[in-house]
Amino acid sequence: MLTALPLDAAGPVIPNFSAHSSSCAVQNHLFCVDWVKSNWGPVLWPALRQHVLLTLVAVAIGFAISMSLALLAHRHRWAERPTLLFTTFLYTIPSLALFELLVAPIGQNVFAAEIALVSYTLLILFRNILTGLRSVPAEVMEAAEGMGMTPRQALLRVELPLALPAIVAGLRIAVVTIIALATIVYTIYNRGLGVPIHSALGEGPFKTELIAAGGMAILLALFADGLLVATQRLLTPWTRARGT
Amino acid sequence: MQTEDTAHIEGPSAYAQAAELELRDVRKCYPGQREPAISDLSLRVPAGEVCVLVGPSGSGKTTAMRLINRMVALTSGDILLGGRSVLEREPRELRREIGYVIQQIGLFPHQTVAENIATVPHLLGWPKERVAARVEELLRLIGLDPEEMGPRYPAQLSGGQRQRVGVARALAADPPVMLMDEPFGAIDPINRGNLQDEFLGLQAKVRKTVVFVTHDIDEAIKMGDRIAILREGGVLAQYDTPKAILARPADDFVAQFVGADRGIKRLSLTTLADVRLLAPNGQGPNVQRVSARASVKDALSMLLTAHGEPLAVVDGDDRVTGLVTLSHLERLIAEEADGEESPVAVASGSSAADRDGGPPGAP
Ligand SMILES: Nc1ncnc2c1ncn2[C@@H]1O[C@H](COP(=O)(O)OP(=O)(O)O)[C@@H](O)[C@H]1O
Numbered sequence: 380m381l382t383a384l385p386l387d388a389a390g391p392v393i394p395n396f397s398a399h400s401s402s403c404a405v406q407n408h409l410f411c412v413d414w415v416k417s418n419w420g421p422v423l424w425p426a427l428r429q430h431v432l433l434t435l436v437a438v439a440i441g442f443a444i445s446m447s448l449a450l451l452a453h454r455h456r457w458a459e460r461p462t463l464l465f466t467t468f469l470y471t472i473p474s475l476a477l478f479e480l481l482v483a484p485i486g487q488n489v490f491a492a493e494i495a496l497v498s499y500t501l502l503i504l505f506r507n508i509l510t511g512l513r514s515v516p517a518e519v520m521e522a523a524e525g526m527g528m529t530p531r532q533a534l535l536r537v538e539l540p541l542a543l544p545a546i547v548a549g550l551r552i553a554v555v556t557i558i559a560l561a562t563i564v565y566t567i568y569n570r571g572l573g574v575p576i577h578s579a580l581g582e583g584p585f586k587t588e589l590i591a592a593g594g595m596a597i598l599l600a601l602f603a604d605g606l607l608v609a610t611q612r613l614l615t616p617w618t619r620a621r622g623t
Numbered sequence: 624m625q626t627e628d629t630a631h632i633e634g635p636s637a638y639a640q641a642a643e644l645e646l647r648d649v650r651k652c653y654p655g656q657r658e659p660a661i662s663d664l665s666l667r668v669p670a671g672e673v674c675v676l677v678g679p680s681g682s683g684k685t686t687a688m689r690l691i692n693r694m695v696a697l698t699s700g701d702i703l704l705g706g707r708s709v710l711e712r713e714p715r716e717l718r719r720e721i722g723y724v725i726q727q728i729g730l731f732p733h734q735t736v737a738e739n740i741a742t743v744p745h746l747l748g749w750p751k752e753r754v755a756a757r758v759e760e761l762l763r764l765i766g767l768d769p770e771e772m773g774p775r776y777p778a779q780l781s782g783g784q785r786q787r788v789g790v791a792r793a794l795a796a797d798p799p800v801m802l803m804d805e806p807f808g809a810i811d812p813i814n815r816g817n818l819q820d821e822f823l824g825l826q827a828k829v830r831k832t833v834v835f836v837t838h839d840i841d842e843a844i845k846m847g848d849r850i851a852i853l854r855e856g857g858v859l860a861q862y863d864t865p866k867a868i869l870a871r872p873a874d875d876f877v878a879q880f881v882g883a884d885r886g887i888k889r890l891s892l893t894t895l896a897d898v899r900l901l902a903p904n905g906q907g908p909n910v911q912r913v914s915a916r917a918s919v920k921d922a923l924s925m926l927l928t929a930h931g932e933p934l935a936v937v938d939g940d941d942r943v944t945g946l947v948t949l950s951h952l953e954r955l956i957a958e959e960a961d962g963e964e965s966p967v968a969v970a971s972g973s974s975a976a977d978r979d980g981g982p983p984g985a986p
């Protein structure tokens with residue numbers, strides 16, 4: 380099939396995009412700035428916004444669930460094993476299969492998409508939050524208790540702040556993973572940067588849309604990661620205070 | 624539900640009454656352990672005194688401390704703080720009134736020195752200005768510059784500084800009682816000596832009731848108004864002043880624990896200012912001088928290398944107050960040993976004056 384593809388076809392190769400076609404699209408250049416300009420408003424910008432929203436909602440819900448599970452496992456050791464088993468199981472399900480599995484009971488909608496994305500954040504976030512909570516030195520907790528902190532005060536004032544570096548490390552992996560994974564949400568729910576990427580794949584040799592949408596997904600991941608690093612630096616000044 | 628004996632009053636020395644602490648037939652059996660960790664322990668620490676708990680590892684010293692602030696639940700018996708049972712108190716409220724220093728210090732690494740010290744005042748809901756003033760006062764008390772050290776993180780301090788901050792943090796809400804569990808255990812010998820001297824100086828100012836745990840008998844002798852020697856299973860072997868324990872160990876265990884050199888150790892407890900000196904009589908110009916604050920042990924050591932010459936004892940203004948010779952010291956030691964034969968009442972009255980009066984002075 381690939382060999383049959385006319386790479387140097389003379390005519391326009393994107394009949395369904397004729398409305399937005401320009402001369403460079405017609406001539407099938409590798410990257411066509413005009414095309415990006417004319418499609419930014421109607422195609423790329425909405426896809427980016429949807430992508431950010433899909434990611435934010437998934438990570439926020441995943442974080443809330445993981446935090447609750449990690450706090451439970453931190454207080455009660457028995458809760459760790461079943462949680463790990465379950466979240467690892469979710470993590471190992473092939474993503475396309477999970478999307479399809481969810482469509483039958485839930486339908487092709489935002490809920491199916493978010494449930495799938497959330498289930499991929501749980502393992503990463505749970506493990507990192509729990510590792511962070513457990514990394515708090517025993518003598519620090521002993522001092523907190525000995526000075527009369529309630530368990531809640533110890534959690535909020537001592538354990539969570541000290542777990543922050545590990546928690547942010549988990550968030551960074553989760554966010555980058557979900558930004559990548561959200562590009563296949565289009566298979567069940569027509570939103571996100573996956574939509575233009577997918578349509579570009581069907582466009583034969585015209586690569587501008589693929590490069591633009593794919594590049595946006597990469598840049599979005601890098602930007603989000605940088606944002607988290609910067610946030611952590613702001614929130615954990617003590618990690619940089621070494622020596623005198 | 625605060626009574627006058629535990630209420631907070633401003634300022635480090637304002638705690639007119641450091642509370643008396645009393646353990647009555649205290650027993651602790653950890654679940655799943657056959658032997659009790661503490662067996663029928665009774666002792667009374669008069670207000671404002673330092674009681675050192677000393678004993679081999681596993682003898683229940685840490686357990687005893689944690690029973691006092693209710694981090695460990697009593698199996699039987701009672702503990703009274705200022706005449707009131709700790710069992711009547713809400714544990715967390717009780718802990719905020721008991722300063723607690725642990726061996727590993729446990730400073731909060733994510734908080735500055737000032738924030739660390741402010742921990743209990745914050746928990747007690749003190750207003751901001753009062754907390755800030757108190758933190759500054761405490762930093763000065765432990766000899767750290769508030770401007771420079773207050774904003775630092777624990778990772779930016781030396782081991783000795785961290786230990787001082789740990790003590791300041793425990794003192795922050797001016798508790799009537801301090802529990803110190805091997806506070807200087809992880810510090811090198813030279814710094815440990817300094818920290819011990821500093822703490823004794825601090826204690827002279829703030830006059831807390833202190834329970835101080837160590838496994839080092841020399842530290843116990845130096846720090847304690849009284850020493851409680853525990854043996855395996857949390858059994859109290861002896862509770863007395865350092866002098867009395869060195870003079871009359873209750874049994875072989877105590878004798879072995881305090882060491883074969885207990886005769887010498889005793890001499891370190893008495894300073895030259897405490898003993899009768901020979902009258903100064905126009906001694907030769909090259910006679911060695913020794914501060915009256917030096918211990919008899921140090922004087923003895925100097926005399927042994929003084930080729931039969933006497934030592935001139937000088938006061939703080941460098942005036943000669945008297946002389947000591949080897950034979951004179953020998954006589955004093957023999958007299959004191961005779962005097963000690965008479966039984967001394969156990970654990971009653973104040974004995975703060977029995978302690979080593981301060982760091983051994985020059986030369
Ligand atoms: N939480 C605990 N559970 C069970 N046993 C304990 C616990 N803490 C201490 N013990 C036991 O109680 C005894 C006294 O311990 P501890 O008070 O720590 O002694 P020390 O401080 O003198 O070394 C030891 O035999 C120890 O194993």
Ligand SMILES: [Mg+2]
Nearest residue numbers: 684685686804
């Ligand atoms: Mg101990």
